[in-house]
Amino acid sequence: MHDHIETSETEEMTARVRALETILVEKCLVDPASLDAIIETYSEHVGPQNGAAVVARAWSDPAFADWLARDATAAIHSLGFTGRQGEHMQALFNTPDSHNLVVCTLCSCYPWATLGLPPVWYKSPPYRARAVRDPRGVLAEFGVDLPAETRIHVWDSTAELRYLVIPMRPAGTEGWSEGKLATCVSRNAMIGTGLAARP
């Protein structure tokens, strides 16, 4: 039954969104070229590769890591990752005995400037409901199984601060370039629902 509704929802939404866009363009309230530019920005330029570059730099450069810990906004902006949903940043460093997990229980707050647009699960009720109460159960669904004594720090993004998890650097990456290190850093590792990939 839901499948049936979804098919007709796609048709209905396509028509309704097209109607709204038409009206807005007719009224000169939006410029179609601007819409394309916005879509291009988040499809091609702003995405988790930005956050991965921040993490790789922090792994490679202790002074940068220190700056990131003290003033994440300035450190991240220094790499050019500024803007919407990245105005006020805080970096959360995982350690051998503590793990950080980010959620927005009240809507879908997410560090766009470093991670791009959030995935559907991040914005959906199951994750938002459970992350603050049963984070280990949630992590298990992502295939992450932490030692029972690891402290779990959940950050509920209730204001305009945006959180970037800095996962632990995997063993066996000594001497890697920042570019190569960044390939170990998935979006989920920077939300806290994943770990950095081992080589």
Next chain:
Amino acid sequence: MHDHIETSETEEMTARVRALETILVEKCLVDPASLDAIIETYSEHVGPQNGAAVVARAWSDPAFADWLARDATAAIHSLGFTGRQGEHMQALFNTPDSHNLVVCTLCSCYPWATLGLPPVWYKSPPYRARAVRDPRGVLAEFGVDLPAETRIHVWDSTAELRYLVIPMRPAGTEGWSEGKLATCVSRNAMIGTGLAARP
């Protein structure tokens, strides 16, 4: 859009319920004659007229009112109003300075033996959500406007106790028979979303 869904819901539910009934009858798990008997019971015999008779008796007979206050279950059962969702009763007497209102925030608990089946609004989210927090706002929607100093007692039916509100007897009904008094007592007056009607 909801209208469209509702129309198809009626067709769909009619078919699904018929299918379930067919299967249950084929398996001899339910007897169609029993289903008819259950429907007849709640359509014709068990309804708010039962509660109205309790209220009219309480208004007419101080000894009965006293019994109702001390042991509503025994007093109500003595009038023959026993059974499902009326096993453990409590009577709530409105007074000039206090008003009682009954709700079940967690499902649809309701005193069937005295009031019959609950109305849709009683079982629906708007009433269940607001009755415990904003009872005066709810009462206003029912056209009930109480003095600002009247104490409002809300009873959330979270266990198997069932509550019957005994509204205040209206002025101008002196000497009336119980049968005539009962006509002043609406279902809503016995939930607390109404008052007894004035003659």
Next chain:
Amino acid sequence: MNGPQDLGGQMGFGPVAPEVDEPLFHADWERRVLAITLACAALGHWTIDESRHARESLPPADYLYFSYYRIWFEALTHLLARHGEVSTQELASGHALAPPVRAQRCLSAAEVPGVLSRGGPSARDPLGPALFARGQRVRARNLHAEGHTRLPRYARGRIGHIEAVHGAHVFPDANAHGGGEAPQWLYTVIFDGQALWGPDTDPTLSVRIDAWESYLEPA
């Protein structure tokens, strides 16, 4: 469970909108669902607590969107499947494909008046003395059971007073999950409206809940 059923204090549902001269049923299928649900309950597979839990366990968006008899119907199909009486395949085919489990418990028309007028009292003999007395200050515990519970979220952690001691009653949190009746003392607890909803609340408001002993602690 902190499910969609726990509606006390939630916002955004709009007006109550009582229907003038509301009929007892809005469609014939509603009438049948009422009767089938009561008849199937007589089979004795599940308790009233298990059936309430089946309803509140529907997907939350469905629970909020469906009419109440539809909630009953969906939950009934889950209960019948869980207890081996009616399978999904049978529902899809519209006919019985396997023998019943408890046909010998089928409610006859002659039994209907007796069953409905007897009901199912939940009072039981207490297993020990009551922990709390009338007038005592208590706090509703801050519990977040994954299973069925009857302690509404709005009361948790809030302080009230014992207004009445009702003897022992079947404990739904156990009885909904095959844990037996496990009776506990039941109390009416009265809360000041401001204790529940904050200092801006109408000072004339008080709210009572019926709470089992393990929901409460001295305060």
Next chain:
Amino acid sequence: MNGPQDLGGQMGFGPVAPEVDEPLFHADWERRVLAITLACAALGHWTIDESRHARESLPPADYLYFSYYRIWFEALTHLLARHGEVSTQELASGHALAPPVRAQRCLSAAEVPGVLSRGGPSARDPLGPALFARGQRVRARNLHAEGHTRLPRYARGRIGHIEAVHGAHVFPDANAHGGGEAPQWLYTVIFDGQALWGPDTDPTLSVRIDAWESYLEPA
């Protein structure tokens, strides 16, 4: 508001079910909704707080059932109607029937990179000294605002500690409703998991929220 958006600790939604190799958009209309929403925000009719409130004010069953871009779309149509830019009649006809209000604010393609890379910081100069200090024990107030608020229900009445003091930020409860920015000190408050969810909670869990000063009281 105690609306459908306040999901922390709710149950019954099933598994998280992350999608493998999830695309950025699941249909072309989602892409357009993202872009139209950001472009319309640039008209300056509403604040981010008002737009969040428009989303959480959808009928709760819809909020829980709709995909997130559909939530954005439905809320956007409400915002555009409220501020006089697009009427229901226009949406039904699919064409403009009345002149626009703020066409002079239309975002040009040339302005897009600047607008997106500037963003909209919420930090403001504090109006006075901070009431709380790092390490201080605080209780989140038991508030039940009818309007927009960012204090989740699970934290209300619970005790935690100030972990960080962030300066003053725009206060959403006022800013969502035309009450101006009314900046307040903002704090990160850390709660023990057991303080939020009861004694059976995993003892390794702690949860932080960012809370404006008026959400808190000394404890």
